[in-house]
Amino acid sequence: MADIILAGFGGQGILTAGKILIDIAARDGKNVSWTSSYGAEMRGGTASCSVVVSDEEIGSPYPTKLDILVVMNEPSYEKFIGDVRDGGYVIVNSSLVEEREYPKNVKVFTIDATSQASSLENSRAANLVMLGAMMKATGLIDPEKFGKGLNEYFEKKGFNSPKNLECYNIGYTQATAR
Template sequence: MADIILAGFGGQGVLTAGLILINVAVKQDKNVTWTSSYGAEMRGGTASCSVVISDEEIGSPYPTKLDVLLALNEPSYDKFLPMVREGGTVIVNSSLVKKENYPDNVNVWKIAATDLANEQGAARNTNIYMLGAFVKATGMMEKDFFIEQMNAYFEKKGKINPANAVSIERGYELAEKV
């Protein structure tokens, strides 16, 4: 079982990233839950979603200890880091999380997701770069399968964008362990 929180500012695609993640997990025959939380101001306010992925039946969709944290901004990193269990994985958007020291008891991965998305001309793909880093850091899902299922998710919505696959590939390639 993996208890995961994705968190950042509203408008960064945090909730969409969580939905992509559960859709891919379902295609792997996993049990999943997804819950969201966001500030009243939406864009610019705090947004987070909790994802639980398991081979077994899931008892609660609200994790108290995290296996994985994807922090798209520094306030989210500060808020959710204490929930990460020892040995857990923290993936930070180093474009916005400007920490010099990270805890020794968790595995920290960095990806300059916002900068990379802006350089690509796809500013809305910060979340997709983070998912590429997630695939690499956790090894929970095979990269090509993830891309295939992510594309299928967007195809159902009529929002096919070739930049998404590039963002996963580059996020996977450029994520580095601290």
């Protein structure tokens, strides 16, 4: 079982990233849950979603200790870092989270997600870069299955672009363990 929080500013695709994750995990035969939390602002407020991915039945969709934390901005890092269990994973968007001494009890991976997505002329896809980094760090879902599932997710929505998979692949190949 993996208890996960994805967090950042509204408009960064946090809730969408969580939906993509549960869609692909469910198609991979996993049990999943997804809950969201966001500020009243349309864009720029805080947004997070809790995701649970498990081979077993899920008891609660609200994790108390996190196996994986994906943070897109500084306030989200500050809010949730203390909730990561020993040995857990923290995936950090180094574009918007300050360089620091990370806790020794967690495995940290960083990626300049915002800049990477912008360099591919897909600035709204920093969330996909972060999902790639998460797959590299955790191995939660086979990376090729995840890439295929990503394409299928966007095809279902009617707006798939090869740049989406490029953003995911950048995250997967360029995330750095700290």
